[in-house]
Amino acid sequence: MTNGYSSPAEAAMRMVVWGLVLLLLVLHQDIWFWNDGTLVFGFMPIALFFHACISIAASVTWFMATKFCWPTGVDDALAPTPPAGEKGGAA
Amino acid sequence: MIQLIIIACYLGLLLLLGMMASRFFSGSKADYQLASHSIGPFLLLMSVFGTTMTAFALVGSSGEAFKEGVGVYGMLASSSGIIHSLCFFLIGIKMWDLGRRNGYSTQIQFFRDRLDSDKLGLLLFPILVGLVIPYLLIGVLSSGTVIQVITSGAPGQPETGALPYFTGTNGGLPRQIGSLVVCGVVLCYVFFGGMRGTAWANAFQTIVFMVLGVVTFSVIASKLGGQEGLLDNLRVLGEKIPESKATRSEMSQSKFLTYLLVPLSVGMFPHLFQHWLTAKSAKSFRLSVVAHPIFIMIVWVPCVLIGVWAASGIVRLPPPIAANPNSVLIFLVKSQTTAVLGGFLTAGVLAAIMSSLDSQFLCLGTMFSTDIVSHYAGKDRYDDRTQVFITRAFIIGIVAITYGLSLFEPRSVFTLGIWCFSGFSALFPLVFAAIYWRGLTKAGAYACVLTAIGVWVYLFRESGYGANGSYTVDLPLGGVTYETMPVATMVLASTVALVVVSLVTPKPKAETLAKFFPTT
Numbered sequence: 115m116t117n118g119y120s121s122p123a124e125a126a127m128r129m130v131v132w133g134l135v136l137l138l139l140v141l142h143q144d145i146w147f148w149n150d151g152t153l154v155f156g157f158m159p160i161a162l163f164f165h166a167c168i169s170i171a172a173s174v175t176w177f178m179a180t181k182f183c184w185p186t187g188v189d190d191a192l193a194p195t196p197p198a199g200e201k202g203g204a205a
Numbered sequence: 206m207i208q209l210i211i212i213a214c215y216l217g218l219l220l221l222l223g224m225m226a227s228r229f230f231s232g233s234k235a236d237y238q239l240a241s242h243s244i245g246p247f248l249l250l251m252s253v254f255g256t257t258m259t260a261f262a263l264v265g266s267s268g269e270a271f272k273e274g275v276g277v278y279g280m281l282a283s284s285s286g287i288i289h290s291l292c293f294f295l296i297g298i299k300m301w302d303l304g305r306r307n308g309y310s311t312q313i314q315f316f317r318d319r320l321d322s323d324k325l326g327l328l329l330f331p332i333l334v335g336l337v338i339p340y341l342l343i344g345v346l347s348s349g350t351v352i353q354v355i356t357s358g359a360p361g362q363p364e365t366g367a368l369p370y371f372t373g374t375n376g377g378l379p380r381q382i383g384s385l386v387v388c389g390v391v392l393c394y395v396f397f398g399g400m401r402g403t404a405w406a407n408a409f410q411t412i413v414f415m416v417l418g419v420v421t422f423s424v425i426a427s428k429l430g431g432q433e434g435l436l437d438n439l440r441v442l443g444e445k446i447p448e449s450k451a452t453r454s455e456m457s458q459s460k461f462l463t464y465l466l467v468p469l470s471v472g473m474f475p476h477l478f479q480h481w482l483t484a485k486s487a488k489s490f491r492l493s494v495v496a497h498p499i500f501i502m503i504v505w506v507p508c509v510l511i512g513v514w515a516a517s518g519i520v521r522l523p524p525p526i527a528a529n530p531n532s533v534l535i536f537l538v539k540s541q542t543t544a545v546l547g548g549f550l551t552a553g554v555l556a557a558i559m560s561s562l563d564s565q566f567l568c569l570g571t572m573f574s575t576d577i578v579s580h581y582a583g584k585d586r587y588d589d590r591t592q593v594f595i596t597r598a599f600i601i602g603i604v605a606i607t608y609g610l611s612l613f614e615p616r617s618v619f620t621l622g623i624w625c626f627s628g629f630s631a632l633f634p635l636v637f638a639a640i641y642w643r644g645l646t647k648a649g650a651y652a653c654v655l656t657a658i659g660v661w662v663y664l665f666r667e668s669g670y671g672a673n674g675s676y677t678v679d680l681p682l683g684g685v686t687y688e689t690m691p692v693a694t695m696v697l698a699s700t701v702a703l704v705v706v707s708l709v710t711p712k713p714k715a716e717t718l719a720k721f722f723p724t725t
Contacts, residue, residue, distance in 0.1 A: 138287050142279065143462050151451040157436070157443030159451035162275040162509060165283035169502035172286040177495045179294055188302045188487035 127182035211548030223394020246492040251408035255560030268530030270512025274450035282505035286498025288468035352383030410556035417553030422507035459687040470629035476568035570596035631657035631695035649707030656702035
């Protein structure tokens with residue numbers, strides 16, 4: 115991907131974001147809760163709660179990705195509009 | 206009968222939406238297939254999310270949680286939150302950009318161009334169509350099952366069902382007829398509305414199934430819990446979840462790990478590729494990338510909880526329901542809510558199913574008219590009107606084939622989904638390498654595709670063509686046997702084939718690389 119990062123700080127943030135994605139993948143294999151039937155808030159099995167938290171953390175991570183890792187060049191132009199007169203008349 | 210009337214009204218509303226979308230149809234092929242690249246962030250989020258959440262997410266997740274417990278969420282939902290957005294970010298945006306620059310409307314156009322190979326398109330076409338058909342089957346089978354269960358009467362009492370004439374289904378509308386009606390409705394709004402109608406219908410249906418999903422959850426919790434407040438109900442129900450379903454004690458850790466590869470499939474879904482191309486700008490992707498994991502959570506957590514509650518014995522499930530996990534959710538909707546609410550909630554489940562079917566139908570028609578007809582007959586051979594006609598005709602053919610296949614003995618929605626997604630995941634290395642690796646060669650691409658499909662067919666056969674729902678590839682290592690999902694073997698094999706063959710075969714032409722890697 116053609117990312118043009120203008121400063122070391124942005125490059126560092128890029129590393130942080132991809133590090134977080136990797137961390138999420140590692141945390142996803144939560145062997146520590148494998149046989150734990152504890153109910154969080156009295157109703158939600160902890161394995162389900164933990165993975166719901168992973169979903170929320172994924173959203174936050176991807177928000178950071180759109181801020182700090184957005185590919186350059188793709189925002190330059192909008193999608194092309196069909197050439198004038200391009201109509202087939204099908205209904 | 207009330208449920209049947211509500212379902213009929215809902216289907217009628219969708220037809221109306223398709224007709225309204227057709228009023229905006231310019232008549233051009235680009236408009237029919239890609240909505241003239243006019244879709245903004247909100248519609249893109251809703252249509253992409255609606256497309257990825259199918260019967261598999263609602264009917265399949267609750268059924269599988271009923272069988273396997275809460276681990277189902279980690280296996281497919283939280284992993285999808287990470288991997289789907291990763292695919293949107295790394296593959297989707299790049300594909301949109303390449304499509305915008307080179308005028309693609311299908312994946313095959315991109316691969317033909319990127320690898321300088323006409324024949325690769327011929328190889329990929331039947332494979333992609335063949336893999337989408339099981340995905341379609343999931344929707345067609347589930348929609349019929351849902352309608353049959355919700356309209357049937359008490360066991361042995363067809364007179365209490367919506368249509369007492371059908372004694373074999375206890376007065377319920379037979380699955381085959383329900384599936385046919387749903388196919389017909391989706392076909393109509395895709396037929397007239399094209400991609401714009403599909404995107405509108407998807408957005409509408411995504412809102413419907415998310416809102417009604419939350420309503421279903423609270424109503425079922427309230428009825429089963431029997432307490433005053435929602436939290437009290439949830440606590441009562443939570444305490445009754447069997448230990449085996451609240452933990453993953455019966456689940457293999459290696460199998461759980463290899464499930465992570467299943468969501469890679471979205472990188473190769475042809476219908477998602479087409480949705481990506483509808484985006485108005487790259488910025489339109491931002492909302493989809495960020496909100497997708499949260500949306501998955503909103504849909505999956507309630508479904509999984511309902512599934513494990515059903516396994517607690519708090520509800521007496523008739524043997525036919527217990528034996529068919531696909532019908533657990535809809536049975537609870539029917540038995541724990543009023544007829545009116547049950548009708549609306551069923552409409553919500555059907556919404557989730559149809560919001561995937563429509564994109565898949567349209568995508569297959571687009572692939573046929575673009576990658577086969579226009580490609581071989583010449584771009585200017587047929588005018589747009591004829592090409593739209595060809596797209597529509599192929600869609601009708603595919604619907605007929607899928608419906609025909611759905612009449613045979615149904616497989617588990619979950620099992621069918623996993624095999625279908627695994628096949629697409631096995632092709633993921635191809636799209637990733639095509640975008641990011643200059644060293645990918647034509648021969649490497651062929652090796653990847655042939656290996657992926659060869660291993661898929663072999664393992665699918667080994668599983669008894671999906672009959673063995675818990676089939677794994679077992680790896681003995683250091684005296685321990687590790688269970689792995691077939692997808693791990695497929696992805697590993699296709700990746701090795703792609704890399705090894707690419708390294709030893711002639712490199713792509715310099716002008717091709719310059720077109721796809723312009724900055725280096």
